[in-house]
Amino acid sequence: MEKEELHKKLDNFLAGNNKESVDGELFSLLVRMDECRKKACPPNKERMWKHVRNALKLSRRRELMRKWAVAAAIVMPLTVGLCFYDYRSDEVVPVPENMGKRHQVSLTLNDGRVLQVQQWNNDSVIQESGTGILVSVGQQMIYHAEKVQLKEEIFNTLSVPRSTEYQVQLSDGTRVWLNSESELRYPVDFVSTERKVFLRGEAYFQVAKDTNKPFRVVVNDMMVEALGTGFNINAYQDDNCLRTTLVEGKVRISYSDTRQECILVPGEQAVLKEGVLTSGQVNVDDIIAWKKGRFVFSDMPLEIIANQLERWYDVEIRFDDTVAKYYRFTGVMKRYNELEQVLGLIEETTNVRFKVEGRQVKVFRNL
Structure with a gap:
């Protein structure tokens, strides 16, 4: 029965149905399969079947052979990527046509x-x-921590450039959505008495509950502490302030320079600007719309809108007329629309026009 459940998990994983919830049993299976792939490299299908069967001690081989063949077909092509890690190969891995060097998650x-x-x-x-x-x-x-006792925390850094977004599940089960031009530094396994990560840019956190290890996000001199919570942090430097928005649960915001502190309840946002920490009610759906693939601009100055468009479309927006920065726009648009579509919608309801020249966008007032 247990083997059938494991087999079902693998089928779902290969079909792309459960990649957000890989448990220890399935992860161990994937690691074993990859080890089998290494032993069978260069590819030798008969040897690979043997290693897979021995590692998992499968019965009912005839019935399962067809499905394990699918698994092997997935694992065997991993050779190039894994050799790049383990043996520091100088071989260049092909880049997909739709992924330029400027927009690589690293x-x-x-x-x-x-x-x-x-x-x-x-x-x-x-x-x-x-x-x-x-x-x-x-x-x-x-990330899935094996039974290895680390004496100190080992850190990784995930960097998401412009025009891109990415997700990471940390070893404790916490899920993090990183917006464009953002960076997260975190331990590969939380061995300390706290779970502390470091953020630059914007991210949404869905924190796994662990009452014995508080989860803390450090952004410059501000710290956000949470227990079993969903919240968004916006800390882009060009916005000149730090915003923490609570979706569910409870968080404590603290600013070490002035020893200010506040506790948020769902639907509230804390703003740290020029050394002053304030809080108030906001529309949470608007704040986390980026996570769902949307731009939501609610009576927003064009200068702030320009910052978001620059990060997502990797362009430079220049205002030839300073007054145009303060024009306001309200609208909801898909983030995956072409830039020209987004600019066109703004032009229809705002007294401005845009001129796109390569990666530079100029903004003019309609006089």
């Missing part, structure tokens, strides 16, 4: 190696100081 390992995780064409499993990392093509990264 993972910096503890030893300083920088890996371009979106270059691979197949899901990959790698190891970092006893912690397994499942990299799902173009979607997310999942």
